[in-house]
Amino acid sequence: MASKIAPQPGILDIALYQGGQSHVPGHANVIKLSSNENPFGAPETAKLAFAKAAHHMHRYPNTDHAALRAAIAEVHNLEADRVICGVGSDEIITFLCQSYAGIGDEVVYTEHGFSMYRISALAAGATPVCVPERERVVDVDAILGAVTKKTKLVFIANPANPTGTMVGMTELTRLAEALPPQAILVLDGAYAEYVEGFDGGATLVESHDNVVMTRTFSKIYGLGGIRIGWGYGPQEIIDVLNRVRGPFNLSEPQLAAAEAAVRDQEWVEKCRSENTRMRAWLAEALMELGIPSDTSCANFILARFQSAAEAQACDAFLKDNGIIVRQVGGYGLPNCLRITVGDEASCRRVAHTIGRFKGQDI
Numbered sequence: 447m448a449s450k451i452a453p454q455p456g457i458l459d460i461a462l463y464q465g466g467q468s469h470v471p472g473h474a475n476v477i478k479l480s481s482n483e484n485p486f487g488a489p490e491t492a493k494l495a496f497a498k499a500a501h502h503m504h505r506y507p508n509t510d511h512a513a514l515r516a517a518i519a520e521v522h523n524l525e526a527d528r529v530i531c532g533v534g535s536d537e538i539i540t541f542l543c544q545s546y547a548g549i550g551d552e553v554v555y556t557e558h559g560f561s562m563y564r565i566s567a568l569a570a571g572a573t574p575v576c577v578p579e580r581e582r583v584v585d586v587d588a589i590l591g592a593v594t595k596k597t598k599l600v601f602i603a604n605p606a607n608p609t610g611t612m613v614g615m616t617e618l619t620r621l622a623e624a625l626p627p628q629a630i631l632v633l634d635g636a637y638a639e640y641v642e643g644f645d646g647g648a649t650l651v652e653s654h655d656n657v658v659m660t661r662t663f664s665k666i667y668g669l670g671g672i673r674i675g676w677g678y679g680p681q682e683i684i685d686v687l688n689r690v691r692g693p694f695n696l697s698e699p700q701l702a703a704a705e706a707a708v709r710d711q712e713w714v715e716k717c718r719s720e721n722t723r724m725r726a727w728l729a730e731a732l733m734e735l736g737i738p739s740d741t742s743c744a745n746f747i748l749a750r751f752q753s754a755a756e757a758q759a760c761d762a763f764l765k766d767n768g769i770i771v772r773q774v775g776g777y778g779l780p781n782c783l784r785i786t787v788g789d790e791a792s793c794r795r796v797a798h799t800i801g802r803f804k805g806q807d808i
């Protein structure tokens with residue numbers, strides 16, 4: 447049937463997002479290390495707040511998220527009016543593309559950058575522009591070489607996913623200051639909490655009128671399943687994003703759990719230090735097996751194999767042994783596997799299993 451019904455331009459170019467696999471047929475005791483989730487789950491404080499909020503589920507949620515924004519502002523020393531909360535930081539990325547990029551506009555991201563940047567740009571009808579990295583690290587000069595009068599948004603995750611690498615604040619400041627006047631620099635700080643003392647780019651937001659930071663409760667806070675994130679930026683930009691935000695985009699249980707979680711900085715400390723310890727252990731164990739990785743600043747390691755075939759064979763071997771990691775061929779890294787840093791037992795099991803794959807016992 448010939449149909450005149452067609453979606454907006456760009457939408458059919460979107461490849462569906464591939465989530466981390468969570469089941470292996472025939473295995474009950476599966477370890478899932480494919481989605482960078484917190485191995486310790488969510489903090490008890492957040493679970494309690496979520497359960498309590500269930501008593502009010504017949505009521506519409508509040509629309510301004512004032513209590514959560516106040517808690518975020520207090521903990522991070524930010525201005526509450528310039529915080530916006532969304533259904534994961536994914537929704538903040540969507541708001542940015544929807545509000546600032548349309549047909550004929552360009553959205554810049556980097557070679558191994560997070561897949562949502564491209565998806566959101568295409569959904570808004572804009573043209574995604576992919577810029578090369580230098581040895582798996584964001585290259586500011588390459589980005590500056592690619593920006594044009596049509597560039598509206600530049601997305602950088604810092605630390606980056608799936609590489610785990612970071613680019614320094616001096617470089618990012620240079621980028622913010624050299625961008626053309628119509629472009630916004632978006633710093634995605636999904637893994638910022640894993641870097642001790644790092645503000646995710648908040649200082650750069652404070653000192654520039656063209657920088658926005660996004661953050662999430664999905665990673666160190668262990669709330670990926672209830673979908674909540676936030677953004678911070680100049681007042682004019684946040685006011686624009688609030689116009690496209692659905693008034694009831696977040697439910698009370700989400701808001702309550704996130705508020706409890708952000709106030710639980712003791713939990714964050716504990717998860718960060720345990721992640722740092724096991725990440726170093728895992729990187730070292732893999733190195734001894736002849737599998738190098740860049741120094742990761744996040745809660746995963748990008749293990750580099752000798753070839754795409756070896757990476758795939760190792761992935762299959764791990765699956766046969768009930769361990770799920772992430773293939774990252776879709777991110778231009780076919781010879782790599784991204785392995786989330788689990789708890790100590792999971793780290794030991796994944797290293798031991800890769801050792802057996804390599805024909806060595808560790």
Ligand SMILES: *Cc1c(COP(=O)(O)O)cnc(C)c1O
Nearest residue numbers: 534535536560607636662664675
């Ligand atoms: C996991 C991740 C996010 C988080 O997305 P949510 O929608 O908040 O769950 C954002 N950016 C990057 C780079 C990520 O890896």
